[in-house]
Amino acid sequence: xxxxxxxxxxxxxxxxxxxxxxxxxxxxxxxxxxxxxxxxxxxxxxxxxxxxxxxxxxxxxxxxxxxxxxxxxxxxxxxxxxxxxxxxxxxxxxxxxxxxxxxxxxxxxxxxxxxxxxxxxxxxxxxxxxxxxxxxxxxxxxxxxxxxxx
Numbered sequence: 001x002x003x004x005x006x007x008x009x010x011x012x013x014x015x016x017x018x019x020x021x022x023x024x025x026x027x028x029x030x031x032x033x034x035x036x037x038x039x040x041x042x043x044x045x046x047x048x049x050x051x052x053x054x055x056x057x058x059x060x061x062x063x064x065x066x067x068x069x070x071x072x073x074x075x076x077x078x079x080x081x082x083x084x085x086x087x088x089x090x091x092x093x094x095x096x097x098x099x100x101x102x103x104x105x106x107x108x109x110x111x112x113x114x115x116x117x118x119x120x121x122x123x124x125x126x127x128x129x130x131x132x133x134x135x136x137x138x139x140x141x142x143x144x145x146x147x148x149x150x
Contacts, residue, residue: 004076004094006031006049007069007102014064025053025096027064029072053096060099069102 008031015026032046051072064070074097080090 002076003073004049005071005073006051006094007071008032008049010064010066010068010070011048012066014061016058016061022054023056023058025051025055025058025061025064027051027053027070029070029094047092050091050093051096051099052093053099060101063101064099071100071102072096073098 006029008029011028011030013027017024017026029049029051030046031049032044034042034044037043049072051074053072053074072094074095077093077095078090079093080088083089
């Protein structure tokens with residue numbers, strides 16, 4: 001099994017479609033890496049990943065807006081194609097098994113200067129709001145937070 005994990009920003013709002021009676025949420029994720037070339041010049045390389053999330057739980061769709069940072073994981077697919085100029089091309093797509101919202105560029109902090117809560121996380125097994133404990137959560141309270149310097 002090959003698993004692909006992507007963290008990046010959505011390039012546009014997602015679209016929800018129905019194909020053969022099944023729901024699919026389509027979105028694209030851009031990941032940009034900054035690096036220096038052999039001459040020391042700062043460059044950027046952006047990789048786009050087309051994502052297809054086949055699920056009956058489409059509650060996350062309203063949160064998948066342009067610029068939102070997400071973590072998605074699933075199985076990769078490489079598609080090859082021919083351009084109008086006759087050149088070969090390839091694109092990377094992801095059949096999503098789970099997706100988690102990480103935030104957004106424009107909304108990194110809420111009005112009080114505090115980081116925003118991640119509103120929704122979902123996987124092929126289901127979804128839960130970040131404020132709710134999962135059914136697998138441990139009931140113990142971790143006291144290690146008292147040692148933090150802030």
